[in-house]
Amino acid sequence: MRASRFFISTLKEAPSDAEIVSHQLMMRAGMIKRLGSGIYTYMPTGLRVIRKVEAIIREEMNKAGGIEMLMPLVQPAELWQETGRWEKMGPELMRVKDRHGREYAIQPTSEEVITDVVRSEIKSYRQLPLNFYHIQTKFRDERRPRFGLMRGREFTMKDAYSFDRDEASMKVSYKIMYDAYTAIFNRFGLKFRAVAADNGAIGGSGSHEFHVIASTGEDAIVYCPTSDYAANMEAAEALPLAAARAAASAPLTRTATPGTTKCETVAELLKLPLSQTVKTIALTVEKEVAGKQVLENWMLLLRGDHELNEIKVGKVPGLAAHRFATEAEILACYGSIPGYLGPIGTRQPVTIVADRTVANMADFVCGANEEGFHYTGANWVRDLPEAIVADLRNVVEGDASPDGKGVLAIERGIEVGHVFQLGTSYSESMKATFLDENGKPAPLQMGCYGIGVTRILGAAIEQNFDDKGIIWPAAIAPFEVVLCPMGMDRSEMVKTEVESLYAALQAAGVDVIVDDRGLRPGAMFADWELIGVPHRVVIGERGLKEGNLEYQGRRDAEATAVPVAGMVEFIKGKLSQ
Structure with a gap:
């Protein structure tokens, strides 16, 4: 080409x-x-x-x-x-x-x-x-x-x-x-x-x-x-972060938490670690029973510093067709605005699903279903019944690998x-x-x-670029090699060597292009660096008089002098790496 x-x-x-x-x-x-x-x-x-x-x-x-x-x-x-x-x-x-x-x-x-x-x-x-x-x-x-x-x-x-x-x-x-x-x-x-x-x-x-x-x-x-x-x-x-649930050690206490609708602000106000808080996510499932639309209330419990994984939620039996509850539905079920919801004392029946980590928590903080209040010292069994347990969260770096062979990255x-x-x-x-x-x-x-x-x-x-442009892997590059002649239109020596090398590379099955547009070296090099051809050979009179051509890989910081007679084998070696 x-x-x-x-x-x-x-x-x-x-x-x-x-x-x-x-x-x-x-x-x-x-x-x-x-x-x-x-x-x-x-x-x-x-x-x-x-x-x-x-x-x-x-x-x-x-x-x-x-x-x-x-x-x-x-x-x-x-x-x-x-x-x-x-x-x-x-x-x-x-x-x-x-x-x-x-x-x-x-x-x-x-x-x-x-x-x-x-x-x-x-x-x-x-x-x-x-x-x-x-x-x-x-x-x-x-x-x-x-x-x-x-x-x-x-x-x-x-x-x-x-x-x-x-x-x-x-x-x-x-x-x-x-x-x-x-x-x-x-x-x-x-x-x-x-x-x-x-x-x-x-x-x-x-x-x-x-x-x-x-x-x-x-x-x-x-x-x-x-x-x-x-x-x-x-x-x-996501495996539970505690292998077993600790025994309750704190009383259930209704605690004033004005203006704190996020677990982060609750933890800051109470001077507790965020990992001791539990956030509540209200879901609704619409079902048809005896020809009538019926709304089921569901509650997900997640540790305060964890993120919900919605794909996993959809795999919980009964939640394939879930949606997030509206504010009106939340008020009707919990008697509170979002931000203060919790699993203790709901107005209407609710199916509770706890993430694996939450299921093993003790003395945790959760909403009290009343604006401006949270419960501290909440514990399973004593304060609320056991919930459905499921994997609901995104893993985080450092979690144990499910295969038991290390930690996750x-x-x-x-x-x-x-x-x-x-x-x-x-x-x-x-x-x-x-x-x-x-x-x-x-x-x-x-x-x-x-x-x-x-x-x-x-x-x-x-995956492969720098400030000059693209760096294609050779297997999918538009061309494997570009020949950049210096003054091909003015030098018979350069022209002869370019044609000879071009023919030899083609015969060796190399996908090669010759830049015969007559551009200045800077503009020529910039084009091919931008396009991302992985291998470049410069042919100039100065190098030829010394018996060399100049090779530079797209990732190389500097050019390498290669003897004229050995360039084809040199390129073949580079392409085989």
């Missing part, structure tokens, strides 16, 4: 709407161009990165037994209605009508379509297992698109779907995909972690997320440095892949069955596996 025949368009300043580093640098490097809110044109350098990401994914998916196909971007509403997701997906699902008034979805994912394909094609257990995948454009109508390719509306994903005869076989397919994803992200050259995750709206029984580690990541990743335990914050198990990550054990949640609703060995119909066991292809670009940059 020659730069004069390619398209390079860099900017000195990022557009004002580019909020994060990857968005700013991709815009400045001319890799993407904004067309509309959350919608981007992939320019030539950006598209080259995307194609390299796709190539690695295809190689590893094919190696793992995946079969590539391509499913439509536009999907009939009827399929989504079969699974109930036409309503459940909400406004993120872009719905359109054709000229005949028939409804369609612009797909954000393809579980319904692949299940429809397989239910019409798979008849016998002898045809299993199967794993289909495609790389396709997706659309999710994000309420607030931002961060460039990190949270856009239109994007590219690789979806894969496995089909098996039973749960044990499905788990084998899941492990194959987990290992394939590990190989894919290793080949990308990115630091990543695979963490246990919650299945969320997609359904199923178990899943893992793959996160690229970056200080700017939106997600908190919990892991144990001395074991293999890793989970995202939503799924990380937390780092930031960007989710770029997710593998799910779907089970039969889609095959049952869509009646996708096969005949087993006994000739009886059984639902197909499914797995689902996604990689955010275009999101990889943003995540890779968030």
